[in-house]
Amino acid sequence: MIKLIGVVIVIVGLLFRFNPLLVVLVAGFATGMVAGMSPVDILSAIGQAFVTNRYMSLLILVLPVIGVLERFGLREKAEDIIRSMRTLTAGRVMFVYQIFRQVTVGLGLQLGGHPSFIRPIIAPMTEAAAAREGARGTAWLERIRGMSASAENYGNFFGQLLFPAAGGLLLVKGVLENAGYKVDLLIMAQYAIPSAIAASAIALVRFLLLDRAIRSADKNKGGEQA
């Protein structure tokens, strides 16, 4: 039981919002100590694992390219593309954005995010689309904003593992290889596809239900939860 001290430290540390690096470090040392390792052994284990898993942070190489493209208007151009779907219903805007996010993050591109896309572009578009159908007022705004924000999360989470050098896959690889299992990144990325499709399908149903609720907004003030 005492061996679980590291797990407890991680949970408590993160709950109290300490810096996650420090939390992980303390948990690692505590775990090593109760397993009878000397401080030098623990440092060696940390150093060895840190070096073996450097590949998890290779995205550093991509940063200058993306930074340069951003300087020359990459985000502005992406916004133009999203804005061109101005005439769609709220649910369809959310779905198109989600697919855009899923596909781009699946190609290893971080184009999107709540501050840069949902707040300035998607939320105003969906709110305007819903208002056109008569869905106005605080209750509708809350519901539409919540679902707009969710589209970003669905696209991001269930698209990112499609990219064979994604951080999530690299962590899976690292943990499994520490335990002695050799795994292939391309195969892992392939097996992320069914979940990605399921996520899009479930989200599509939710967004279409939202559109239906919006269409009957005047008869059904406030609407029920889709």
Place this chain on the structure above:
Amino acid sequence: MTVTLDQIYAVTGVFLLIFTVLTLLDKKQSGKWGTAMFWGIYGITFIWGKEIPPAVVGAMVVVMALIAGAKWMGMGDYLSAATDFRRKMADKLGLWLFGPALAVPLVTFLVAWLFPKMGALVGLGIGSVVALALAFLLTRIMPVQAFQEGRRMLDAVGWAIILSQFLAALGFLFDKAGVGKVVAEMVATVVPVDIRLATVIAYCVGMALFTMVMGNAFAAFAVITTGIGIPLVIKMHGADPAIAGVIAMLSGYCGTLLTPMAANFNVVPAALLEMQDKNGVIKAQVMTAVPLLVVNIFLMYYLAFPGK
């Protein structure tokens, strides 16, 4: 010609050392010494990680954690472009802007498929260099400014960039200490481990629940996979580690949709959108996350046991 992963690491390290120099030269950089030390040490682990004794690397890693914990890192002045310049260039360059960005995944996939010995990681490295060359051709930017832009993005991520490597190191220590065995024994007292489906449910639901508690699927993955995934699902029932692992991670992401602990994804956006209910985003996600978790359980059950 073969490119090795070590060469890609060396290039990454050189990038980091360039960022370090630019940080030191930046007169407006906040937390200059902390930031420069952090990226400098990190760059050294990329270039000479294998040559330096592991215990010394371990000590360097501790220093990095202390710099981050003490909040000695900050943002600098990256000589960024004004909004109207970006707008003008976006209109001028148009869709060509996506060219270099798409070159990264294209080269990554091509290398992974055509040269499986080099693999996706080397592909990512080559793709980044190719894309950078294309971006130079397209924008005719000064190379130094390209690294300023890279530094801008890296400083925005900050210390979080090494969190995955930290969690992997923690998983390694957990494994050495036998934490997995203890968790597996505890799970075995409540789950009928002889039934394959029961272990799959324990793995996926465990990932989701632990992610909700920790607010981070990566942290949960190291613990739950050494505790449940490897001993019960992979060893006992013979699941394919790669397939079970990736679906477990996706199950964790279902948990991320359900927790205020994942503040950046759920709570911050609610504030950003000026919602009255700060859990409004989570509430919107429940009816997607729960069915999706069930789907993932079935996917793992039917896909991860080929021929069994």
